[in-house]
Amino acid sequence: MAEKQDIVVRFENVGLRYGVGPEVLRDISFQLRAGSFHFLTGASGAGKSSLLRLLYLAHRPSRGLITLFGQDIATAERTKLPLVRREIGVVFQDFRLLDHLSAFDNVALPLRVAGTAETDVRKHTDELLSWVGLKSHMDSKPPTLSGGQQQRVAIARAIITQPKLLLADEPTGNVDDSMAFRLLHLFEELNKLGTTVVIATHSRALIDRLGHPVLTLKDGHMEASGPVFDPLARPGVKPHSPGRGH
Amino acid sequence: MLSRRSDLPLSKDPATRFLPWLIAFMVYLAALAVSGVMVLERVSSDWEAGVSHTLTVQIPPGENEAKDQQTLANALNLLNRTHGVAEARAVPLSEVMTLLEPWLGKSETVGNLPLPLLIDVELTGSAAIDLPQLTRDLEKIAPGASLDDHSLWLQRLIQLVQSIQMLAASVLGLISFATVGTLIFTTRAGLALHHSIIETLHLIGAQDSYVAGQFGHHAMVLGLKGGIIGVGFAVPTLFVIGYLASRLESTLLPDLSLGPIEWIALALLPVLTALISRVTARATVQRRLRKMI
Numbered sequence: 358m359a360e361k362q363d364i365v366v367r368f369e370n371v372g373l374r375y376g377v378g379p380e381v382l383r384d385i386s387f388q389l390r391a392g393s394f395h396f397l398t399g400a401s402g403a404g405k406s407s408l409l410r411l412l413y414l415a416h417r418p419s420r421g422l423i424t425l426f427g428q429d430i431a432t433a434e435r436t437k438l439p440l441v442r443r444e445i446g447v448v449f450q451d452f453r454l455l456d457h458l459s460a461f462d463n464v465a466l467p468l469r470v471a472g473t474a475e476t477d478v479r480k481h482t483d484e485l486l487s488w489v490g491l492k493s494h495m496d497s498k499p500p501t502l503s504g505g506q507q508q509r510v511a512i513a514r515a516i517i518t519q520p521k522l523l524l525a526d527e528p529t530g531n532v533d534d535s536m537a538f539r540l541l542h543l544f545e546e547l548n549k550l551g552t553t554v555v556i557a558t559h560s561r562a563l564i565d566r567l568g569h570p571v572l573t574l575k576d577g578h579m580e581a582s583g584p585v586f587d588p589l590a591r592p593g594v595k596p597h598s599p600g601r602g603h
Numbered sequence: 604m605l606s607r608r609s610d611l612p613l614s615k616d617p618a619t620r621f622l623p624w625l626i627a628f629m630v631y632l633a634a635l636a637v638s639g640v641m642v643l644e645r646v647s648s649d650w651e652a653g654v655s656h657t658l659t660v661q662i663p664p665g666e667n668e669a670k671d672q673q674t675l676a677n678a679l680n681l682l683n684r685t686h687g688v689a690e691a692r693a694v695p696l697s698e699v700m701t702l703l704e705p706w707l708g709k710s711e712t713v714g715n716l717p718l719p720l721l722i723d724v725e726l727t728g729s730a731a732i733d734l735p736q737l738t739r740d741l742e743k744i745a746p747g748a749s750l751d752d753h754s755l756w757l758q759r760l761i762q763l764v765q766s767i768q769m770l771a772a773s774v775l776g777l778i779s780f781a782t783v784g785t786l787i788f789t790t791r792a793g794l795a796l797h798h799s800i801i802e803t804l805h806l807i808g809a810q811d812s813y814v815a816g817q818f819g820h821h822a823m824v825l826g827l828k829g830g831i832i833g834v835g836f837a838v839p840t841l842f843v844i845g846y847l848a849s850r851l852e853s854t855l856l857p858d859l860s861l862g863p864i865e866w867i868a869l870a871l872l873p874v875l876t877a878l879i880s881r882v883t884a885r886a887t888v889q890r891r892l893r894k895m896i
Contacts, residue, residue, distance in 0.1 A: 414806070415802075435895075439805070439810045440808070442805070442807065442808040443807075447806060447807070453803045455800055455803065457612040462608075462610075466804070467807045467808060470807055470813060
């Protein structure tokens with residue numbers, strides 16, 4: 358029973374298709390324990406973004422079972438989904454910053470959406486913007502910021518609520534090495550505080566350097582890959598019978 | 604209260620730029636229709652109250668004025684003794700001439716015409732009068748006398764007023780329908796324009812009511828602005844209509860100016876418009892967002 362509560366994400370034979378097209382994800386089965394840190398990798402078109410979209414509840418699966426924080430997402434009422442989403446921080450590949458809002462307001466958005474008191478919003482947002490080195494740019498609008506600065510705003514927005522699950526799609530793609538490792542260090546710090554982290558990346562160097570478990574997608578299927586994917590050796594990931602190849 | 608932080612750049616939407624003016628036009632027409640309905644309501648009530656407890660007795664003039672005056676006195680005597688009559692009084696010639704002024708004009712020669720003798724009868728309202736019997740009694744005293752309780756005239760007048768009122772109410776309904784339709788269309792345009800932002804808000808945990816609230820507040824502000832502008836234009840128009848009507852100095856036209864209650868009702872129109880705008884926008888957004896996961 359305790360083990361069940363420990364599971365943050367559970368996919369069982371999940372399939373996803375857009376409209377009447379072919380399945381872009383097939384028979385995906387895995388589960389992630391609370392406090393785990395994973396990389397999600399795979400070639401372009403393998404289904405990384407689709408898997409992330411399922412994780413951040415932009416789509417419901419076409420089939421199979423998804424459980425997040427113990428709630429069955431496939432059948433959950435849509436009025437309950439916003440509360441689940443507030444437990445998830447997402448760094449989108451295209452950042453999805455609101456161009457008409459300042460960096461401060463972009464970062465503060467998840468707190469305001471959750472109804473946090475404005476004094477707390479100001480305090481937390483100030484602190485986080487200072488931490489990511491954007492205190493002097495807090496009134497700047499995203500279009501006036503560089504790609505790296507926009508990415509840091511996006512990351513700050515994703516982590517400001519200290520989410521239970523942090524998803525990042527190529528989060529270090531637009532920053533220099535020094536900032537990339539600083540941001541990854543931030544993710545690791547959050548992970549140490551109990552946040553489950555999934556980072557989608559192409560960067561083999563990043564994966565090798567940090568040495569966290571890897572979830573690899575190939576042609577819409579999930580396969581274990583790399584020396585770091587060892588469920589017995591690494592805590593956090595629990596492979597699940599994918600139920601394919603019958 | 605009106606300026607509130609918004610996550611959606613709704614104030615920059617080209618679709619909403621002209622919305623206050625469109626609403627202003629609708630509210631202007633609505634204000635005129637509402638005023639018309641209210642004035643007609645008051646006028647018909649006044650007319651009804653004015654004649655429902657009265658009778659008019661008309662005695663045809665004879666050859667001999669002294670005999671006519673005696674007949675008039677006898678008729679007055681009979682009427683004042685009749686149960687249910689509060690007071691019967693002879694209408695002076697000057698008053699009769701004033702009543703005829705709209706048709707015959709102001710002239711001394713009108714007084715020389717064989718005008719009927721009129722008696723204004725005020726009823727108590729509590730007792731029922733046997734009108735056929737009273738008519739027969741009058742006939743004995745003043746042959747050819749007629750008794751008019753105004754019921755037919757009043758019925759026709761009220762029917763006319765009610766028809767005009769219904770027409771004005773229909774116009775008001777159409778104006779409201781068009782305003783709501785415009786708001787729905789504009790809100791849908793805003794939803795399409797800001798789809799990406801709304802999706803982002805959803806993905807970070809915003810509930811439908813959070814997004815709908817921002818659309819609703821924006822629409823409320825536009826509705827209030829449009830309402831104020833519309834009523835602002837309607838007030839001088841109503842003053843001009845009232846002034847032109849008063850210049851006619853006609854006894855046929857009742858007082859068409861608005862009373863305090865009517866002015867308060869007009870002042871509430873912008874508030875009502877703002878509320879309708881807010882509810883419409885919110886409902887439109889929530890209905891649309893239900894299609895998102």
